[in-house]
Amino acid sequence: MKAAVFVEPGKIRLQEKKVPEVGPNDALLRVTTTTICGTDVHILKGEYPVERGLTIGHEPVGVIERLGSGVKGYREGQRAIAGAITPSGWSNACLCGKCSQDGAGTKHGWRPMGGWRFGNTIDGCQAEYVLVPDALANLAPVPDDLTDEQVLMCPDIMSTGFSGAESGEVRIGDTVAVFAQGPIGLCATAGAKLMGATTIIAVDRVPERLAIAQKLGATHVVDFSKVNPVEEIMRITDGRGCDVSVEALGTQVTFESALRVLRPGGTLSSLGVYSTDLKIPYDAFAAGLGDHKIVTTLCPGGKERMRRLMEVISSGRADLRAMVTHRFKLDQIEEAYDLFSHQRDGVMKVAITP
Numbered sequence: 001m002k003a004a005v006f007v008e009p010g011k012i013r014l015q016e017k018k019v020p021e022v023g024p025n026d027a028l029l030r031v032t033t034t035t036i037c038g039t040d041v042h043i044l045k046g047e048y049p050v051e052r053g054l055t056i057g058h059e060p061v062g063v064i065e066r067l068g069s070g071v072k073g074y075r076e077g078q079r080a081i082a083g084a085i086t087p088s089g090w091s092n093a094c095l096c097g098k099c100s101q102d103g104a105g106t107k108h109g110w111r112p113m114g115g116w117r118f119g120n121t122i123d124g125c126q127a128e129y130v131l132v133p134d135a136l137a138n139l140a141p142v143p144d145d146l147t148d149e150q151v152l153m154c155p156d157i158m159s160t161g162f163s164g165a166e167s168g169e170v171r172i173g174d175t176v177a178v179f180a181q182g183p184i185g186l187c188a189t190a191g192a193k194l195m196g197a198t199t200i201i202a203v204d205r206v207p208e209r210l211a212i213a214q215k216l217g218a219t220h221v222v223d224f225s226k227v228n229p230v231e232e233i234m235r236i237t238d239g240r241g242c243d244v245s246v247e248a249l250g251t252q253v254t255f256e257s258a259l260r261v262l263r264p265g266g267t268l269s270s271l272g273v274y275s276t277d278l279k280i281p282y283d284a285f286a287a288g289l290g291d292h293k294i295v296t297t298l299c300p301g302g303k304e305r306m307r308r309l310m311e312v313i314s315s316g317r318a319d320l321r322a323m324v325t326h327r328f329k330l331d332q333i334e335e336a337y338d339l340f341s342h343q344r345d346g347v348m349k350v351a352i353t354p
Helices: 038-044 154-167 183-195 207-216 229-236 252-260 303-314 330-341
Strands: 002-008 011-016 027-033 061-067 079-082 129-132 139-141 175-179 199-204 220-223 242-247 262-270 293-296 324-329 349-353
Touching: 002 330, 011 038, 011 330, 027 079, 038 330, 079 154, 079 303, 139 303, 154 183, 154 242, 154 262, 154 303, 175 183, 175 252, 183 199, 183 207, 183 242, 199 207, 199 229, 207 220, 220 229, 229 252, 242 252, 252 262, 324 330, 330 349
Parallel strands: 175 199, 175 242, 199 220, 242 262, 262 293, 324 349
Antiparallel strands: 002 011, 027 061, 027 129, 027 349, 061 079, 079 139
16 A cells, blocks of 8 residues: 655655554554644654654544454444544543543553554554554544545544633633634634634634634634734733633744733643743743643544534534645645645645545
């Protein structure tokens, strides 16, 4: 089969690999659509280390090609997705509801980011086939009335973005600011609306992204290339600040800004992947006495999470298809990486098909 393989920092190449063997608890998914994530770009640049020769990607939509002998309740030929996070379902972490930190096989049952396996510790989805581990915990059938592109955001972007609002415990009537309106930030904006926020402030500088943010629920947009976003948000909130802020980029500037716009007792929900140490400014943190809370979240996974996200799409409560701005064949994936990693031509998300 063809697969996009990490060769070395700066190089992801399409290569030939053997189709994976299916174990008793696995399922082989024939990939019909996948995409490229910002985390894949961190891998490409060498900012996040993975083994050379690993197939990259963690967002699969496909058709069940083969089922392990222990996998019941599914059928070959059935459309399905699997989350970017593929928990075992039985580790201590999973049984505590922290599937993303799954430590299956460890003495204590916990491992930081252990649920993220596709394109991290096992071969991923930017290939013609992907092996889904612990399939009973991870395969989610796709309803017949939903297209591949409608559910393409579920495995990661939608799950991660919504979790920004969920972890921040957004409540009815809240004021929420979302810093960066890339795909994850846009989903955080949509998630804040679904959770009941009534004032949602989207921060970015790309007009097209700010326009989509408004369609997904933003009541205000702030172009940080034209105004100081902290000052503007404090103006919008009449000096009160936000109940919740979501950091969806992973930089010191956005993290610090998200902290500075919080009201006393507010929550900073951090989704960004950071490449360097973060500093917490003394004044923004009220010397540690402001009753602030900082929470971090790794994309929730597992089949029940995927089912719930597809229910949101089926109900019409969120339509994320506008995020797919470019389409490529798997043979063109190196070209797709070049476009996506350099953020040219207004790219947001790419759809990769066989």
